[in-house]
Structures are given as C-alpha cells and as structure tokens.
Amino acid sequence: MKYLRLLLIAATSSCLALNSAAALSGDRCETAAARRQLEQLYVDDQASRVAGSNAVDLDSQNQAALSRIVKACGWPGRSVFGKRATMGAFLVLQHADLAMQRTLLPLVRRAHRDNELPAGTLPLLEDRILVREGKPQRYGTQVDASGWPLPVEDPENLDRRRLAVGLTIYAEYWAMARERTGQDPAYIPFWWLLDEH
Numbered sequence: 001m002k003y004l005r006l007l008l009i010a011a012t013s014s015c016l017a018l019n020s021a022a023a024l025s026g027d028r029c030e031t032a033a034a035r036r037q038l039e040q041l042y043v044d045d046q047a048s049r050v051a052g053s054n055a056v057d058l059d060s061q062n063q064a065a066l067s068r069i070v071k072a073c074g075w076p077g078r079s080v081f082g083k084r085a086t087m088g089a090f091l092v093l094q095h096a097d098l099a100m101q102r103t104l105l106p107l108v109r110r111a112h113r114d115n116e117l118p119a120g121t122l123p124l125l126e127d128r129i130l131v132r133e134g135k136p137q138r139y140g141t142q143v144d145a146s147g148w149p150l151p152v153e154d155p156e157n158l159d160r161r162r163l164a165v166g167l168t169i170y171a172e173y174w175a176m177a178r179e180r181t182g183q184d185p186a187y188i189p190f191w192w193l194l195d196e197h
Contacts, residue, residue, distance in 0.1 A: 029073035035085045037065060038076055042088030045095065055095065062092040063100055075107040077116030086111075090121050098132045101125060119166030140170050 041062050048055040066089055069076060078086040093104055105125065112122040123139035131142045136153040139162055143149050152158055159169040168176065 029069075031073065031080060034069045034073055034076065035081045038069065038081060038085035038088035040088070041065060041092055042084055045088070045091045059092075059095045063096045066092040066096070067100070070104065070107070075104070075111045075116070077111050077114065078118070079116060083118065086117060087121075090117065090125070094125055094128060098129065101129050101132075105129065123162070123165045123167060139165065139167060140173075141167075 044058060045055070045062065048058050069089070076085055076089045081089075090108070093101060093108065108117065108122060108125055111117045124141045127137035127139050127141040130137050131150055136151040138153055140149055140152045140158050154161075162169060162173075167173065
C-alpha cells in the first residue's frame with residue numbers, strides 16, 4: 001500500500017509539473033488555477049511525509065511551482081486563495097531550500113501581519129531559518145531527527161514569545177501534540193493547523 005501511495009504521489013506531482021503553466025498566463029495570475037495547484041501541493045506534501053518517503057524530488061518540483069505562482073500572484077493569502085491553498089504554499093516554503101525561505105520571508109511576514117496566514121505559521125518558518133543558519137530558534141517549533149527540541153534562545157521568555165505570535169505555551173504544545181497524534185511534535189502533520197486555527 002505504501003508503494004501504491006508513493007506511485008500516486010509521483011504521478012500527481014508529474015502532472016502538476018506539466019500543468020503548472022496552466023495556473024499562469026504569462027506572468028498574469030490565474031487565481032482559480034493557482035488555488036487548485038496549491039491545494040494539490042498541500043495534499044502531495046503531506047502524503048509524502050505520512051508515507052515516510054524521501055520527498056527531495058517532490059520538494060524541488062513544488063518549490064519551482066510555488067516560485068512561478070508567487071512571481072505571478074504574490075504570496076497566496078487565504079482571503080483570496082483559501083486556507084488550504086495558503087497552507088499548501090506555506091508547506092512548500094517550509095520544505096524549500098534556505099535561499100528561497102530567506103527570499104520569501106518578507107512576503108510571509110507581510111501576509112502574517114495582514115492576517116493572511118493561519119496563526120502560528122510564521123514562527124515555524126522563522127525558527128526553521130534560524131536553525132538552518134546554525135542559530136538557536138526563537139519559538140521552540142523545531143526538533144531534531146529523534147524528536148527532541150533544538151536549542152532555543154532565551155528559554156526563560158519562550159512562553160511569552162510563543163503567546164505573542166499565537167502559539168500555545170510550550171508545555172501545552174507538547175501535550176496537545178501527543179494527545180492529538182500519539183506522537184511528539186516532530187511528527188505532527190500540518191492538517192492540525194487547518195482544524196484548529
């Protein structure tokens with residue numbers, strides 16, 4: 001079953017890569033087509049992670065598709081594209097290379113400020129960038145491969161920072177993660193962001 005799921009993901013991704021130009025007319029944004037593509041990117045991203053597959057090729061294809069969409073449409077905020085499409089864009093960026101994350105961070109910050117992202121998503125990206133740069137994270141959202149939290153700057157004020165950006169306090173985050181998924185936060189699928197926020 002796992003291999004069938006991976007084959008389906010690969011086939012869907014190939015179709016998206018071939019049809020990604022359909023989301024755009026030249027450099028003009030076609031919102032409905034871009035929305036459908038971003039929603040499919042969301043599904044593919046999560047399916048590949050649940051299946052435990054190596055998603056490097058998929059991430060690369062998704063990153064190229066997101067680049068084209070952002071070039072034509074700007075950051076796909078939820079008021080125009082819908083929550084699932086916005087989360088699809090966010091997931092692609094969260095799994096993109098560091099250069100793309102740095103490039104699009106100002107757009108994501110603006111979207112967050114304008115309430116165009118679900119609460120709590122910006123800190124995930126900011127922490128991911130900090131960790132990739134070899135720095136302590138700010139909000140405690142990133143863990144190592146074994147599921148243990150990576151170093152956090154100023155741990156005494158962690159909960160204050162988390163609350164200020166729409167996250168729960170750290171102890172509640174871990175408890176909620178275990179309760180909802182039976183797993184540590186390293187393994188939480190992003191669907192829970194769609195359910196609660």
